[in-house]
Amino acid sequence: MIKKSAIIIFGPPNSGKGTQARLLAEKLDFFHFISSQICKHYMQTHDDPETIRQKELYAKGILLDSAWVFRIAKRKTQEIFDQSKGIVYDGSLRILYEAERFYPFLVDLFGKENIKIVEIKVDEEELRKRSxxxxxxxxxxxxxxxxxxxxxxxxxxxxxDGVLQKRDIDDESLFRTRMDEYNERTIPGLDFLKNKHPVIEVNGEQSILKVHQDILLALKLT
Ligand SMILES: [Zn+2]
Known part of the structure; x- marks a missing residue:
């Protein structure tokens, strides 16, 4: 490895996926790819008619159009790839729609052998406690x-930088909603990928550092 690799981290809500993606990106000097942040930044810096339409959806709290998200994600990925930098994808790029289209795109760009997929496994009861x-x-x-x-x-x-807060999204009922969404939307995307690509499973029920080390080990980076 690995200047130009793509690492995709999957994990249910509260699995520590975001933290692990960030640690990994820091360790490898990779770009930490959070599609929601990239879309937000794109909306703030562009004013074409399609982007204006997305801004309107966003302001109403409606999910952004998948085809648009996919286009922005592709563009950003290409831009980083052209800088000879690797990428850590934080979670799914909004899921099956994206997996089916995004995976072939990544294969073309990085080559299959330079794509690593990691799934952080945490039991649902533990996730509930963490939320x-x-x-x-x-x-x-x-x-x-x-x-x-x-x-x-x-x-x-x-x-x-900022101040720590509890988020409303961590309420019990919202936890259920996020889990359902994960099971209904992300899992099919992950299953789709599992049919095409090896997926490295990591035990997420350990300390942040231990999970980080396990991921490095699994990626053969230690
Ligand atoms: Zn902070």
């Missing part, structure tokens, strides 16, 4: 921490 204890940075949603004596709502983010 009650999550703190998220107000400035950067990839900064996720677990409630502890040192880390409370209102504590400065250890990454040095």
């Amino acid at each position: 009650a204890k999550r703190l998220i940075c107000e400035k950067d949603s990839s900064h996720v921490f677990i409630l502890s004596e040192e880390l409370q709502p209102g504590t400065p983010c250890p990454e040095g």
Whole structure:
């Protein structure tokens, strides 16, 4: 490995997927690809008719058009690839629609052998417990921490930017909704990929550091 590789991290809500993607990107000096952030940035910096339509959807809280998201993700991926940089994809690019189209695109660009797919496995009961204890940075949603004596709502983010908060999305009923969405939308995308590509499973029920080390080990990067 691996200047030009694509690593895709899958995991259910609260599995630590975002944290692991960030740690991995830092470790490898890869681009940390969060499609929601990339779409948001694109909307802020473009004014063509199609983007204006997406901005209207976004303002109403309606899900962005998948075909548009896919186009933006492709464009950004190409841009980073052209800089000879690798990419860590944080989660699915909005799922099966994207998997079916995005995977062949990545294969063409990076070559199959340079694509690694990692699935972080965590039992649902453990995920439920974690959802009650999550703190998220107000400035950067990839900064996720677990409630502890040192880390409370209102504590400065250890990454040095914002303040940590509990998110409404972590409420019990919303947890159920996010799990259902994961099972109904992400799992089919992951199954689709499993038929085409080896998927490395990592035990997510360990400390953040241990999970990170296991991922490096599985990617043969230690
Ligand atoms: Zn932060």
